Amino acid sequence: MNKYKETFGVDISKDVFDVQGSASSHKQFKNDAKGFVSFLKTLPQESLVVMEATGYYHYRLAQFLYKNKVLVSVVNPLSVKRFIQMKLAKVKTDKSDAKAICDYALSNEVPLYNALTDVQSECLQLFRLLDSYLKKRTATKNKLHGEETLGIPSRFVYRSLKKNLKHLNKEIEGIDQRLLALVKEEQQQQLSLLTTVPGIGLKTALFLIVVTDGFSKFETASQLCSYVGITPTIRESGSSVRGRSRISKVGNKKLRNLLFLCAFNACKHNKACQELYERIVNKGKSKKLALIAVANKLLKQSFAIAKSGRPYDPSYISVLKLQ
Known part of the structure; x- marks a missing residue:
């Protein structure tokens, strides 16, 4: 299934990072420039290095490897955690975590990392x-x-x-x-276009452009909504379990919070969002659920505007339905 010569799982912390290869033994390196160079020397050609997004700690190594033309993937820590739980693992060490990340990459299609400008x-x-x-x-x-x-x-x-x-x-x-x-x-x-969407403020437009790299990281609005974590999750099982629908919350928390705040304003000044909000509330659903749906709608409108290159026009429905 794996198309790379060798896959390496990396568990990184403040001072060191542990490495486990699919065909090589465990190694540990210092989390500094010298450690990066030492690790680079051990990598075979056409290898893939996979690590979790760990806030600050993974960033320097990911950027270093990318600039040295090494294929890198930065994965969601929650996905790896669920994978480990599925395996019923009873041991948790830096070494075992590196192996788990490697196994996860071998079992799943992981996205390749694009370095930040x-x-x-x-x-x-x-x-x-x-x-x-x-x-x-x-x-x-x-x-x-x-x-x-x-x-x-x-x-x-x-x-x-x-x-x-x-x-x-x-x-x-x-x-x-x-x-x-x-x-x-x-x-x-693009900044000027996004701020034509009623409800999208300057700060949200700025953050949207930065985290999406000018929307170039996503091909569809659905992909962007999943990244932000503003897609609903359904909790139903058989005839007895009928849980409330919630947002996934697996995504960019900062952007999700900004969009939720924008939803309040959009309900007053964005016709499509206002109609959506009223339709959901009139069905007896909670106002919070309606606001989440409005935030999702705002994100899709922003995606459509950015991709089409046209300012917001409530009468131009085809632009707003662009996926």
């Missing part, structure tokens, strides 16, 4: 930092409210919090400006 990489870093600052700003605002409720017994604390809030606002504004400048360098036209 410098602009994409910086944009994703900026979004992560923006998330961190937004959470800190919310916490600071809550603390300020608490101090005001107490009657501000400590002026020093209150002034410090106000100063911190001012600093965070300035940093957040700077990040927003940098993100906008970076995306405009490469995707100005």
